[in-house]
Amino acid sequence: EAVTRLRGxxxxxxxxxxxxxxxxxxVRAILAGMGWTPExxxxxxxxxxxxxxxxxxxxxxxxxxxxxxxxAEPAGLNGFVDHLDRRAAEQHAPVADxxxxxxxxxxxxxxxxxxxxxxxxxxxxxxTYADTxxxxxxxxxxxxxxMTRARVDxxxxxxxxxxxxxxxxxxPSRFLDPLLPDDARAARERPRSRxxxxxRECGRPLSTGQELKRGRCADCPASYDEELFERLxxxxxxxxxxxxxxxFVVFTDATLQxxxxxxPRTPEALLRISGIGRSKLERYGEDVLAVVG
Numbered sequence: 001e002a003v004t005r006l007r008g009x010x011x012x013x014x015x016x017x018x019x020x021x022x023x024x025x026x027v028r029a030i031l032a033g034m035g036w037t038p039e040x041x042x043x044x045x046x047x048x049x050x051x052x053x054x055x056x057x058x059x060x061x062x063x064x065x066x067x068x069x070x071x072a073e074p075a076g077l078n079g080f081v082d083h084l085d086r087r088a089a090e091q092h093a094p095v096a097d098x099x100x101x102x103x104x105x106x107x108x109x110x111x112x113x114x115x116x117x118x119x120x121x122x123x124x125x126x127x128t129y130a131d132t133x134x135x136x137x138x139x140x141x142x143x144x145x146x147m148t149r150a151r152v153d154x155x156x157x158x159x160x161x162x163x164x165x166x167x168x169x170x171x172p173s174r175f176l177d178p179l180l181p182d183d184a185r186a187a188r189e190r191p192r193s194r195x196x197x198x199x200r201e202c203g204r205p206l207s208t209g210q211e212l213k214r215g216r217c218a219d220c221p222a223s224y225d226e227e228l229f230e231r232l233x234x235x236x237x238x239x240x241x242x243x244x245x246x247x248f249v250v251f252t253d254a255t256l257q258x259x260x261x262x263x264p265r266t267p268e269a270l271l272r273i274s275g276i277g278r279s280k281l282e283r284y285g286e287d288v289l290a291v292v293g
Contacts, residue, residue, distance in 0.1 A: 002057055005030050007081050023077040027061040052098065060084070104142040107149050115150035117143075121158040121170045143175050215253070224261035228292065232256045235291050239284070250284065251275060263292055 009030055028036070036054035041047050064080050100112065119125070126139035147154060156176065160168035172180060197206045199217045206212050216222065222229075233256060240247040251259075255275030264270045267285050271278070276285075 002031060002034060002054060003081070003084055005034065006057075006077065006084070009077060023080065024061050024065050026077060027080070028058060031057060057084075104146045108145055111149055111151055113151050114153040114155075115146065116155045116157070117146050118157050119159065120156055120173045120176060122173055123170070125173045125175065140175050143173070215257075224257050225263065226260070228263070229256055229260035231291055232259060232288070235287060239287070251280070259288060259292065265289065265292065 006027060009026065031054045034054065036051060036058070040055070041051050060083075061080055064083055068079065102110070120143075125143060126136045130136045130139050147156075156179070158170065158172045158176075160170050162170070197212055197215075198204065199206055199211070199215070199220055202217060202220050204217055206215075206217065208218070211218055232251075233253075236247050236250045236256065240250050243250070252275060255273060258273050258275070259270075262269070262273065264273060267281055267289070270276050270281055270285055270288065
């Protein structure tokens with residue numbers, strides 16, 4: 001939009017006259033009408049992003065005027081707009097001090113002196129939705145696009161855990177195997193241990209999806225009242241819908257199973273159930289006791 005405004009001013013001949021300083025001031029005035037100010041805004045987000053885009057155009061105008069000062073015919077606003085159009089055709093963004101954040105897709109056709117590719121772990125690259133050989137190869141091609149955007153320096157990184165101090169279970173992207181040092185490659189090839197779920201009644205490992213869902217073996221009788229458990233689940237579903245929260249925020253299945261097993265009749269008995277504290281007793285206790293009957 002800013003370049004469109006500048007192009008309109010150039011075609012109307014408003015600022016293409018006496019000297020470089022006149023048309024550069026005109027660029028500032030046009031952008032000021034859109035919200036640009038000489039001082040950067042203190043806020044972040046879209047407001048700051050727009051200002052930086054406008055400031056990049058101002059800086060480019062000043063630089064273009066300086067470079068054209070010695071020419072036989074000094075450049076004006078028309079020349080500057082032509083210059084911007086050439087850069088756009090060549091996919092060169094206006095120069096500005098700062099860091100450009102871009103996806104692999106958005107980086108096509110661009111180049112930077114230094115490029116940092118972050119988040120290069122399996123599940124992110126290739127993304128988990130790439131479930132065919134063709135889709136995986138497309139992900140590999142995108143990584144190639146990102147790596148070849150660097151003119152001088154290229155840095156690749158991945159995170160072993162999602163959050164600081166979390167379980168280090170992530171692996172670097174399989175695409176990096178030829179580049180990894182021996183210790184990182186060994187960590188990638190090490191099989192990931194998986195926690196085995198056990199039956200809450202007999203303690204044996206659970207194997208089928210249905211057993212995992214119930215939390216007990218198919219041939220183990222439940223130690224709780226299953227009809228009461230289902231009534232509690234139905235109450236929880238309705239209450240979670242009223243509060244617009246996930247069901248487990250009200251009570252987990254494990255807590256409902258304990259309620260269905262012990263069938264508490266008083267608030268004091270409810271407090272002895274794991275997962276029920278004073279706040280949940282005050283919020284849900286009366287309803288739960290009514291369901292238990």
